[in-house]
Amino acid sequence: MAWCLNQHMLSSVIIAVSVLLCLLSNHSSIAEKLPRFEHHLKPQQQSLNFLVVGDWGRKGNYNQSLVAHQMGIVGKNLNIEFVVSTGDNFYDDGLKGVDDPAFYESFVDIYTAPSLQQIWYNVLGNHDYRGDVEAQLSPILRQKDNRWVCLRSFILDTDNVEFFFVDTTPFVEEYFTDPGKHTYDWKGVLPLESYRAELLKEVDSALVQSTAKWKIVVAHHPIKSAGPHGNTQELEEQLLPILKSNNVDAYINGHDHCLEHIIDKESGIHFFTSGGGSKTWGGDIKPWDPKELKLYHDGQGFVSMQISKTNASIVFYDVFGKVLHTWSMSKKLKEAA
Ligand SMILES: *[C@@H]1O[C@H](CO)[C@@H](O)[C@H](O)[C@H]1NC(C)=O
Numbered sequence: 572m573a574w575c576l577n578q579h580m581l582s583s584v585i586i587a588v589s590v591l592l593c594l595l596s597n598h599s600s601i602a603e604k605l606p607r608f609e610h611h612l613k614p615q616q617q618s619l620n621f622l623v624v625g626d627w628g629r630k631g632n633y634n635q636s637l638v639a640h641q642m643g644i645v646g647k648n649l650n651i652e653f654v655v656s657t658g659d660n661f662y663d664d665g666l667k668g669v670d671d672p673a674f675y676e677s678f679v680d681i682y683t684a685p686s687l688q689q690i691w692y693n694v695l696g697n698h699d700y701r702g703d704v705e706a707q708l709s710p711i712l713r714q715k716d717n718r719w720v721c722l723r724s725f726i727l728d729t730d731n732v733e734f735f736f737v738d739t740t741p742f743v744e745e746y747f748t749d750p751g752k753h754t755y756d757w758k759g760v761l762p763l764e765s766y767r768a769e770l771l772k773e774v775d776s777a778l779v780q781s782t783a784k785w786k787i788v789v790a791h792h793p794i795k796s797a798g799p800h801g802n803t804q805e806l807e808e809q810l811l812p813i814l815k816s817n818n819v820d821a822y823i824n825g826h827d828h829c830l831e832h833i834i835d836k837e838s839g840i841h842f843f844t845s846g847g848g849s850k851t852w853g854g855d856i857k858p859w860d861p862k863e864l865k866l867y868h869d870g871q872g873f874v875s876m877q878i879s880k881t882n883a884s885i886v887f888y889d890v891f892g893k894v895l896h897t898w899s900m901s902k903k904l905k906e907a908a
């Protein structure tokens with residue numbers, strides 16, 4: 572099932588999908604078939620151009636506003652189609668409700684550049700789960716700002732790339748066994764075992780059925796990272812095999828507050844961390860095979876991607892908009908290899 576969307580139609584469809592999900596979630600805790608969105612390129616556009624930012628919502632503090640400013644400049648130069656957010660959208664504890672002013676203070680009033688007035692496809696991070704999750708998923712937010720699209724897990728089909736957004740917070744055991752002083756809003760994901768199993772099954776079957784040239788999985792938690800959080804063992808065990816068996820090109824995540832590019836020697840999968848939307852760690856990097864680790868930037872910034880049918884170009888920018896690292900990939904070369 573697919574809906575064909577343009578900017579004008581999207582609003583009502585998103586609301587319909589969200590209402591549907593809301594109804595389903597009240598009747599069943601088991602993840603239903605993943606909602607699917609379609610996004611077609613602007614006329615004359617050969618490549619799908621978009622930005623990726625993560626771990627950002629701090630009311631402009633910790634240089635969130637500076638990163639936003641540079642995103643606006645790069646977004647204009649690339650004439651971007653949309654923004655992908657890798658989660659931790661609102662610090663410290665998600666949104667308190669649909670009327671939480673943080674939605675304006677950390678999103679609407681921060682990403683004001685004209686080029687950023689495109690759809691934002693968001694997943695949830697662990698900090699978002701510390702607030703009212705249903706509020707962040709609510710279509711009411713879209714009425715406040717029509718850029719906002721946030722679902723737990725979904726598929727985004729574009730002309731050149733198919734994206735699989737996966738809700739990874741419920742996979743991390745530590746949040747359940749050792750939550751410390753934090754409380755998480757697990758409504759809608761219990762019982763856990765079936766939520767996880769269903770979601771993995773849905774992601775796997777969507778990947779198996781995909782005929783897209785480029786397949787990219789987006790989530791909050793890293794599978795491979797040299798940052799302080801590092802690899803998420805649960806995902807290495809449960810999600811990575813699915814990425815490998817389906818020839819996924821790239822996995823994009825946040826959670827570690829840095830910019831990072833790892834190429835897995837064994838599978839060739841690219842692991843891109845874009846978690847530099849605001850506060851960063853400051854010097855804490857684990858040793859990693861330099862043949863795999865192409866970039867580790869312990870500071871703020873974001874990533875742009877331009878993906879045509881055959882070529883992908885990925886660029887990492889720091890808080891000044893300075894290019895830190897670029898990477899190009901070509902489909903034909905990869906297939907011939
Ligand atoms: C913000 O960025 C500036 C560089 O423009 C840097 O010197 C400063 O440490 C950053 N502040 C924070 C809180 O990260």
Ligand SMILES: *[C@@H]1O[C@H](CO)[C@@H](O)[C@H](O)[C@H]1NC(C)=O
Pocket residue numbers: 879881882900901904
């Ligand atoms: C795509 O990449 C190939 C191989 O690197 C290169 O020869 C070609 O010019 C590129 N095409 C475009 C449109 O950038």
